[in-house]
Amino acid sequence: MSNSVGAQRVSVIGLGAMGTALARALLVAGHRVTVWNRTAARAEPMAAAGAALAESAAAAMTAADLVILCVLDDAAVREHLEPAADRLRGRTVVNLTTTTPEQARALGRWAHGRGIDLVDGGIMAVPSMIGGPAAFVLYSGATAAFERFRPVLEVFGRAEYVGPDFGAAAMYDLAILGGMYSMFAGFRQGGQMVRTAGGTAAHLATLMAPFLQAMTAMLARYAPGIDDPANYVPEQSAEFTASALATIELAAEEAGTGSELLGVLLRTLPGL
Ligand code: FVH
Numbered sequence: 001m002s003n004s005v006g007a008q009r010v011s012v013i014g015l016g017a018m019g020t021a022l023a024r025a026l027l028v029a030g031h032r033v034t035v036w037n038r039t040a041a042r043a044e045p046m047a048a049a050g051a052a053l054a055e056s057a058a059a060a061m062t063a064a065d066l067v068i069l070c071v072l073d074d075a076a077v078r079e080h081l082e083p084a085a086d087r088l089r090g091r092t093v094v095n096l097t098t099t100t101p102e103q104a105r106a107l108g109r110w111a112h113g114r115g116i117d118l119v120d121g122g123i124m125a126v127p128s129m130i131g132g133p134a135a136f137v138l139y140s141g142a143t144a145a146f147e148r149f150r151p152v153l154e155v156f157g158r159a160e161y162v163g164p165d166f167g168a169a170a171m172y173d174l175a176i177l178g179g180m181y182s183m184f185a186g187f188r189q190g191g192q193m194v195r196t197a198g199g200t201a202a203h204l205a206t207l208m209a210p211f212l213q214a215m216t217a218m219l220a221r222y223a224p225g226i227d228d229p230a231n232y233v234p235e236q237s238a239e240f241t242a243s244a245l246a247t248i249e250l251a252a253e254e255a256g257t258g259s260e261l262l263g264v265l266l267r268t269l270p271g272l
Contacts, residue, residue, distance in 0.1 A: 122173025
């Protein structure tokens with residue numbers, strides 16, 4: 001056992017790539033795990049690893065005090081939770097399915113009205129990272145239920161509780177992913193640009209990665225510009241930022257690589 005609360009009865013519904021990794025981590029930590037997956041064959045490896053197979057999603061929900069869902073989307077979550085509302089009363093449901101904040105809030109209101117403790121989660125890891133040092137999971141919603149099961153949830157990775165608003169974990173999750181995709185879009189733009197100068201995206205990656213890593217320190221310094229813009233004094237003025245972006249936009253146009261991304265940045269980024 002890797003946690004101090006002893007073995008807990010935990011059910012995992014959904015054994016895709018991520019649900020399987022979660023169930024495995026729970027087994028490794030010594031918990032009594034019941035699993036269910038829509039396609040039964042996909043659950044067999046987990047049975048071989050020591051999990052109990054439930055005959056239905058409803059049976060999995062009554063087999064544990066803590067029920068974890070990790071299925072495709074909000075519709076799949078609803079499909080299984082709604083008919084099981086009576087069985088779930090008094091239990092904790094942790095939904096690790098990616099949904100929007102509003103979907104998470106609607107599910108939270110639904111659960112609250114039926115005496116179910118809902119904790120919504122956003123997994124900041126790919127399946128192979130689960131249980132490893134770099135994985136972390138954002139949680140929000142029912143505070144006491146989260147604290148009660150925190151030692152169990154920590155087997156997946158660091159557990160970051162971001163508040164009682166059911167939608168908060170999804171909001172942070174999607175905000176972080178938005179930052180990640182913006183970085184990839186910038187790299188794609190840059191890769192296309194350096195190729196017109198005889199370079200390669202592979203070489204650019206070796207140069208851009210350490211620079212961007214150093215720039216991440218700027219996020220915390222820039223945060224007051226978003227949290228408290230009236231009192232924020234930028235280190236780099238709006239004029240400087242606009243001029244830098246206009247130069248990159250012009251270079252992209254000269255290179256013939258398309259410059260839509262820079263246009264968006266010019267419209268959205270004030271001084272840093
Ligand atoms: N994989 C990842 O890296 C990301 C990391 C961040 C969080 N996501 C979210 O986790 C949810 C599940 O993702 P997954 O990677 O496990 O996805 P799949 O391997 O495609 O498995 C999907 C499972 O969902 C089941 N499923 C789909 N529709 C239904 C339904 N209507 N009723 C019941 N289960 C359903 C599917 O079952 P089956 O196809 O095997 O029968 C799989 O178990 C997801 O929200 C990610 O955004 C993962």
